[in-house]
Amino acid sequence: MRLLVGLGNPGREYAGTRHNMGFRVIDEVAARHGAALSGRRFNSRTGRGRVGGQDVCLVKPQTFMNASGTAVRAALATMGLEPSDMLVIVDDLDLPVGRLRLKGSGSSAGHRGLESITAALGGTDFPRLRLGIGRPADRADVIDWVLERPSRAELAVLDQVVTAAADCVEVFFSQGLERAMAFVNGLDLAAPPVEGGPRG
Numbered sequence: 001m002r003l004l005v006g007l008g009n010p011g012r013e014y015a016g017t018r019h020n021m022g023f024r025v026i027d028e029v030a031a032r033h034g035a036a037l038s039g040r041r042f043n044s045r046t047g048r049g050r051v052g053g054q055d056v057c058l059v060k061p062q063t064f065m066n067a068s069g070t071a072v073r074a075a076l077a078t079m080g081l082e083p084s085d086m087l088v089i090v091d092d093l094d095l096p097v098g099r100l101r102l103k104g105s106g107s108s109a110g111h112r113g114l115e116s117i118t119a120a121l122g123g124t125d126f127p128r129l130r131l132g133i134g135r136p137a138d139r140a141d142v143i144d145w146v147l148e149r150p151s152r153a154e155l156a157v158l159d160q161v162v163t164a165a166a167d168c169v170e171v172f173f174s175q176g177l178e179r180a181m182a183f184v185n186g187l188d189l190a191a192p193p194v195e196g197g198p199r200g
Contacts, residue, residue: 001054001079001081001085002051002056002086003081004051005059005061005068005075005089006021006026007022007068007088008021009065010060010062017146018133018147018149019133021091021158021161022091023060024158025169028163028166029049029051029058029166034049035048044061045060045062052171052172052175053174054173065116066112068116069119083123084127086127088127089165090130091130091146092130093133093134093135093145093146094109095134096190097158097161097190098160098191099187100161100185101129101132102127103127104125105125107124131165133145133146133158164187168183
C-alpha cells in the first residue's frame with residue numbers, strides 16, 4: 001500500500017482557490033481510477049484504488065492546511081507506512097503558474113502544510129510534488145492571493161497542470177521517483193508554443 005496526499009482547505013468557501021491545488025489533483029486521480037473519496041479516516045476524506053499498478057490510499061486532510069501533519073501522521077501510523085511510502089501534492093508560490101517540481105525530500109520553503117507535516121513526522125524525507133501558482137505581481141498579501149480563485153487565463157493553465165500532475169502520479173507509482181522527476185520537472189505549461197512548430 002502507498003499513500004497519496006493532496007493538501008488544501010476543506011469547505012465550500014475554499015473550493016477552487018489556488019491553495020487547494022492538491023485537492024484538485026486528488027480528485028482527478030480518484031476520477032481516473034475509480035477511487036471514490038467516500039471514506040472518513042485520519043481526519044480526512046479518503047479513497048482507495050490501483051494507481052500505476054500499486055494499491056494506493058488517496059487522502060484529502062480536512063484539518064485545514066496548517067494542521068495537515070496531524071492527518072498525515074495518523075494515516076502513516078495506522079497503515080504501517082514510512083514517509084518514503086507517500087507522495088504529497090501542494091501548491092507553490094515560488095514556482096510560476098504552469099511549472100511543476102517533484103523532489104524526494106527538501107525544506108518546506110515556507111509552505112504551512114509542508115511545515116506541519118515536517119513537524120509531525122520529525123523530518124523532511126518524503127516525496128513532494130509542487131504545483132506553481134506564482135506570486136501576485138502587485139506584491140499583494142500572499143495570504144489573500146493563495147485563498148483567491150484564479151483568473152480565467154490562469155485557470156486554463158492550472159487545468160493543464162492538474163492533468164500533468166495526475167499523469168506524474170501514475171508515473172511515480174508505476175516507474176518510481178526518478179522517472180517521474182524526469183517526466184515532470186522540465187514541463188512549462190504556460191510557455192507559448194514554439195514558432196514554426198507543428199500546426200494542427
